[in-house]
Amino acid sequence: MLFNSYDFMLFFPIVIGIYFLIPRKLRYVWLLIASYYFYMGWNPKYAILIAISTVITFISGIFIHKANQIENKTLAKRLKQWTVAGSFISNLGILIFFKYFDFLLQNINLLLSNMGVSIIEKPFDVILPVGISFYTFQALSYTVDVYRGDIQAEKNILRYALFVSFFPQLVAGPIERSGNLLQQVDHVEEIHVWNYERITQGIILMIWGLFQKMVIADRASIFVNQVYDAYWMYGSFELIIATILFAIQIYCDFASYSLIAIGTSKIMGFQLMENFNVPYFARSIKEFWGRWHISLSTWFRDYLYIPLGGNRCSRLRKYFNLMVTFLVSGIWHGASWSFIAWGGIHGIYQIVGDIIRPWKRSIEKKYNMRTESFSYKLGQVMITFILVNISWIFFRMNSFGKSIDFIHRIATRWNPWVFFDQSLYGLGLTQLEIDILIVAIVILFLIDLVRYKKGVTIDIFLKEQCLWFRWFVILFMIFFIFIYGIYGPTFEASQFIYFQF
Numbered sequence: 001m002l003f004n005s006y007d008f009m010l011f012f013p014i015v016i017g018i019y020f021l022i023p024r025k026l027r028y029v030w031l032l033i034a035s036y037y038f039y040m041g042w043n044p045k046y047a048i049l050i051a052i053s054t055v056i057t058f059i060s061g062i063f064i065h066k067a068n069q070i071e072n073k074t075l076a077k078r079l080k081q082w083t084v085a086g087s088f089i090s091n092l093g094i095l096i097f098f099k100y101f102d103f104l105l106q107n108i109n110l111l112l113s114n115m116g117v118s119i120i121e122k123p124f125d126v127i128l129p130v131g132i133s134f135y136t137f138q139a140l141s142y143t144v145d146v147y148r149g150d151i152q153a154e155k156n157i158l159r160y161a162l163f164v165s166f167f168p169q170l171v172a173g174p175i176e177r178s179g180n181l182l183q184q185v186d187h188v189e190e191i192h193v194w195n196y197e198r199i200t201q202g203i204i205l206m207i208w209g210l211f212q213k214m215v216i217a218d219r220a221s222i223f224v225n226q227v228y229d230a231y232w233m234y235g236s237f238e239l240i241i242a243t244i245l246f247a248i249q250i251y252c253d254f255a256s257y258s259l260i261a262i263g264t265s266k267i268m269g270f271q272l273m274e275n276f277n278v279p280y281f282a283r284s285i286k287e288f289w290g291r292w293h294i295s296l297s298t299w300f301r302d303y304l305y306i307p308l309g310g311n312r313c314s315r316l317r318k319y320f321n322l323m324v325t326f327l328v329s330g331i332w333h334g335a336s337w338s339f340i341a342w343g344g345i346h347g348i349y350q351i352v353g354d355i356i357r358p359w360k361r362s363i364e365k366k367y368n369m370r371t372e373s374f375s376y377k378l379g380q381v382m383i384t385f386i387l388v389n390i391s392w393i394f395f396r397m398n399s400f401g402k403s404i405d406f407i408h409r410i411a412t413r414w415n416p417w418v419f420f421d422q423s424l425y426g427l428g429l430t431q432l433e434i435d436i437l438i439v440a441i442v443i444l445f446l447i448d449l450v451r452y453k454k455g456v457t458i459d460i461f462l463k464e465q466c467l468w469f470r471w472f473v474i475l476f477m478i479f480f481i482f483i484y485g486i487y488g489p490t491f492e493a494s495q496f497i498y499f500q501f
Contacts, residue, residue, distance in 0.1 A: 003260045004213055007041065012264060019268060024189040028162050031188075031268075035167035039130070042171075046129040049098075053091055054157075054164045057139040060087040061146040061153035061160075080147055087143040095136045099128055103335030131171030133332055137299055139164050142178040144303055151178050159185050166270075168261040172254070174275040174295035184270050191269035198266055201459035204474060205263030208447070208458050211477045213256035214485035215440045219433060220249040222486075226428040228396055231406050235415030238427065239406060243389050246396050248441060251279065254293070263459075274457075278448045280388075283380035285349040288388060296332075300325050319354075323347040333395070338403055342394040349387060436484050 002008060015034045022030055040047050063083045070076040096104075109119045142163070145151045154160040163182040169175075184191075227234055227242035234242075258275035265272045275295050282288035289297045308321040323344070330343020364371055390407070397403040418424055425431045447458055454461065462470045 003257065004210060011038065016267060020193045027188045027191075028159050028185055031167075032158055032162040032165065035162060035165040035170060038167035039165065039170055042130045043127070049094060049129055049132065050135055050165050051161075053094065053136060053139045054161045056090050057087055057143050057164070058154065058157050058160050060084065060143045062155075064143075064146045065153035084143055084147050088140060091136050091140055095132055098132060100331075100335045134173050134175055135164055135170060137296075138175050141175070141299060141303060142182070145178045151182070154178075154182060154186075156186075166265075168264040168270075169258075169272055172257045172261075173293075174258055174261065174273050175299055176272060176295070180273060181270070188269075193269060195269070197463065198269065201463065202263040202266035204459040204462055205259045205266065205457070207474060207477050207481070209256040209259030209263060210481050210485075211256075211440075212252035212259070212444065215480050216437065216444060217249045217253035217256060218486035219429070219437050219440070219484075220245040220252070222428040222433075223437075224249055224396070231397075231402070231409065234409075235413040235418065236410045237415055237418050238424070239410050239413075241424070243393055243396075247280070247385075247389050247392050248444075250392070250395075251276070252444065278452045280385055281381060281448065281452045282384050283377060284384055285346060285353055285387060288384060289346070289350075296329070300329055304328060319351045322350050326350070334398070336398050337400045338394045338398050341400050341403070342391050345391045345394065349391075440480070440484070 011034075015031075018030060019027060036047055036050075039050065060083050064080050067076045067079040067083065070079070113119060142151075142154075142160075146153050154163075160182065162185050163176070163178065166176070166181060166185075224242050224246045227238050228246070231239060231242075255276040262272045262274075273295055275293060277291040277294065279288050279292035282291050305321055305325045308324060309317055310321060311318045313321070326343040326347030327340060328343070329346075330340045333339045333342070363369070370376055393406050394400065394403040397406055422431075425434065429437065450461055451457060456464075462473060465473075
């Protein structure tokens, strides 16, 4: 079930209506039922996988809690370590089987063919369950949090099951922490369900999310798909424009899901963590990762990078930790060498940035560069955006070789005349569609600029404005969605990009 589908437009009001009316003690049970129904809309049998992950991590938490009561501290520590290891091996084993089986088999066969050995036949097809990477990481973080003593083990399996399967963020995040969402689930009876300001803010976030998805992301995807799917037919500027539009597409597509998830949760009285904070205003790659997919980047920081040693070690070991973290981040996104390359590129960016930082500061000081000036900051933003776009090529192409060829064409097939011969209007979008896209991107830029300057999200910003201005903006976005959104009689709600991860 997609947020931008007619099914969800019927599903969510029913869920909210019953949630508001039923006795408080039954709220978490109702939300658990709704969450499983929401997920089973894709493939009912794969709900079993969520249940298995839930049971394993729930029991792991109980075992760790029991181990803490053992007087023999050495034995207790060993039992807890084995419990965490078992939780990780079983959950990651399921994830690897369903997400990476084909990739591993393909590479094993490639290796065997080079050795002259017969190829292994594929015994069966494995379909990737929607959102498996997200809920697996969320469940595993609970096991670690209990092990570290950050939270107490949950005793109610139904409440814990709701934490793992909470439908607004189940299939594409944000990847929630037990210290935040599980604590709210435990106190769901205390939520004052009818709160006008909170519900209004949630609706605003949902509308803004739908605007980003249906007006910008889905429209930009038409141009992007046209060029990327036949990139060898186009010159430098079509490829550059398509890459920039893909950067905007994936941002609006993914951020929109997070916004709608946060908005729907807020209507019900839950506060999810922020997942995007104007990433394309970042002035360095390090800052970019502090603003992009925040729930995932902080997950890797807390549960992989820091346990590896973080930066409290030698510089060489620090760079190793960084590279491992980003390579794992890359393969988390998909079973392809291009995703691994994408992660590796960002790891290299981080390492090179750290190496040249002292030289950069020395040059700035030597030449008395105005580092706080608008022009200097703008230059940093532009360089960062260019570097991010280069990495997006590998992400979008899903082939390392084709990505290199794509970049080669950008560097060698210059064709500036496309801006004057109207050939850009034949790449899936008419002149009117391109004009609509440009206007929508300008609106996105202005709202992100307000977010960057004032440090508040659109719902908080509109709350601070006059009533007429607030409703003008809301109605304007609704108008844009209904008039210029990508849908129609033959339209099928397009899947969010991160569902495949």
